[in-house]
Structure formats: C-alpha cells, structure tokens
Amino acid sequence: MMADIDTIAIAALFGPPSPARDQADARIMAAASGIGFMAIRDFPGDDWLTPQNRARLLAIFSLPEAEKQRLLRWNFDPTRKNVYRGWFPLQPTAVSYKEGIDMGPDIADARAAPTGLDANDPLCEATPLPAENILPGWRAAAAGYYKAMGSVGNALLRSVARGLGLTETVFDADFESGISTLRLIRYPLRDPNSSVDLSGPDFSVMHKGETRTIIGREHADSGFVTLLAQDGVEGLQAKNLAGEWIDVPPADGTLAVNFGQLLERWTAGRVRATMHRVIAPRKARFSIPFFYEPRVDAEITPLPLAGAEPFEPFLYGDYLWDTATKFVEMSGVRHLRQPRRAKAS
Ligand SMILES: O=C(O)CCC(=O)C(=O)O
C-alpha cells in the first residue's frame, strides 16, 4: 500500500506539555523518520495560507520586467553587488523552469542587515527589494510571513528534539539570529514552440498514464526544515520509501514540510531528507518555500545520539556556501566566499 502524507494539527506544540503535544510529537517523528514529508495545519500564522494572503507575497511576479531585473543577483547581472540574495531569472534550457527571489532575515528585521565582520560575508548580505511605492504593502507582508515561519520552524525543531530524546531547546541557540531563506517561485508554462527538447528522461515522466514535463528537478533540500506553501496547484511529488513518486497535494491552511540533508546527517539518519520534484501542471504554478536555517556561524557538532558516528565540527555558513553554489541559480559565485574555518586535513 502506498502510505499517504500525514496532515498533522500542531497547535499543541505552541503550548505547555500535554497529551496532545505528545501525540503531535509522535506523529511528527513518525513522518520525519519515515517518508520524510508531512503537512501541518493549525498553528499561529496559518492565516497566511489563504489564496488572498499568498497573493500579497506573490504580487512581486506582476512587477514589470525592468523592476524584476533591478533585483537580479550578480551572476545574472554583473553590475549588482548582491551575490546570494535576490532574483533568479528563468533558465529556458534547464530542467528546473522557474524564476523567483531569495530573501534573507533583513526583510523581517532591518537589524539583520550585515554589520562588522558579517559585512564581508555574502551569506549575510541585504536582500534587494522592490520600492514600497511600486508594490505597496508587499514588504510588510513578506516581513510578517517570514516571522510567522520562523516560529513554526522553531516549534518543529523543538518537537524533533523531543522526539529524539534530546533537550527540547538543543537547537534554539543555533537558530537565534538565523539566516533562513524565504523564496518566492513562479513556474510559468513552458513555451511549446521553444527549441528545448523535452522528450528525454530528464525532462519527461509518466504520471497516472500521462506524460508530464518536469519543471523542478529531483532533489533533497540541503538544510534542516523546509516549510512550503503551495498555491493551490498540484505538481509537487515526494519519493516514498518504496521509491515511488507520490503527490503532495496542496491544501489551503497547510504547509508541506520536508527535512534537509544537514538535519539528516546531524541526527545520524533518524530524520530523513526526502527527494522531491515538481511536474508541470496545466497552468502556471507558484510556491513559497521557507528554509529554516541557523546563524551563519553556528557550529554543527555531533548530537548525543546513541550510535551516531562522530564527525569534525563545522560552521553552518561554510557548509551552506559549499552546497548552495552547486545549484544553477548560484552558478559562478563559488570563489566569492572562502571557508571561515579551514578544514582539518
Ligand atoms: O515548488 C515546489 O513546490 C517545491 C520547491 C522546492 O522543492 C525547493 O525550492 O526546494
């Protein structure tokens, strides 16, 4: 039988210890250590997950092309200074057919913009944003959404900590002043007349007897916890333990949650980083992933888990740069940041 993705009401995670919280913890751990995907609902901030409120964030895609271009990253426009945050345009020949923007903590708290030593770290750079007068209210919406997702990320990691038998606050200090990324994505319909050959196995798969084009290449997220708002349009799929692709249905009021490779490694495989992909729906698709991340200088050290292999501690920022610059949206920027801590050889 094909196990479905569990939808878990998590209100109890925001209250004191209770049987309801224990039950939510158990279901979260079962999802995290099983398929590695779940949907959550019923939490502070879930009122963001309506078509109207998502539209407040997604309004950025209605900007004129010239305004979007002002937000581009350096690798797409060498006159720009920002290399990590900002706009990534469509890559017509790539499997992943999307455009969008990556935003950092400064959208929610201006004090998060870099100062001192961080000023030289691209991972802490400020996010280029559209002017308030061309998109009134958008910044406030992005800030509100970012903050709401941060507290959901914290609640989920505390639940995972309890599920692992660790002190529930074990992750808290590392995620204080974290550099979480809020990404807004648009996958337009592919132009059927373009010269890109979509017939190869990289680009096309069968789904319920129909050929579907891939628009988001199969991958596992690199970090910890991803909170994904889908915008009511299907297409997201996760690979289950049997290696089958199953649909992750969109539903208002819910977030799809999956876990990243660093959390998988940190928890000695008890939490699973699951492969997922996006197949093209019949209309344009939008999504809003929030990647919950620790501070740039968080030291990742082995957790006290039975049977876990020890590893050399490392800095989150060094890991992140190494990983993020392998993606097509970040191509050509790798040399712009050196590891802050030399690897022991
Ligand atoms: O658009 C989606 O639904 C998935 C996006 C995704 O997997 C990602 O950005 O890592």
Ligand SMILES: [Fe+2]
């Ligand atoms: Fe992903």
